[in-house]
Amino acid sequence: xxxxxxxxxxxxKTLKKKGFTLSRQSGSHMIFNNSKGVRVTVPYHTKKILxxxxxxxxxxxAELTEDDF
Numbered sequence: 800x801x802x803x804x805x806x807x808x809x810x811x812k813t814l815k816k817k818g819f820t821l822s823r824q825s826g827s828h829m830i831f832n833n834s835k836g837v838r839v840t841v842p843y844h845t846k847k848i849l850x851x852x853x854x855x856x857x858x859x860x861a862e863l864t865e866d867d868f
Contacts, residue, residue, distance in 0.1 A: 802851045802858075803868045807843045810857060813867050814839060837861060 805813075811829065819831040819839060831839045839861050842853065849857075857863070 800865050802854050804848050805854065805868065806846060806848055807841055810841055810849060813863065814861060817861060817863065817867065
């Protein structure tokens with residue numbers, strides 16, 4: 800799977816569609832949890848594209864697929 804180039808806003812919308820809710824925020828990092836207890840941290844910087852390694856890590860942790868984007 801090719802890693803998508805997306806912003807933090809797009810990643811947050813995708814996570815919310817998959818059942819993640821904002822648990823807390825620490826500075827510029829937003830921490831999301833789902834009902835299974837999976838925790839995902841998204842660095843939030845307005846309109847900046849997330850680094851591909853961060854996107855890959857979130858995709859693996861949240862069990863997302865290419866179709867989710």
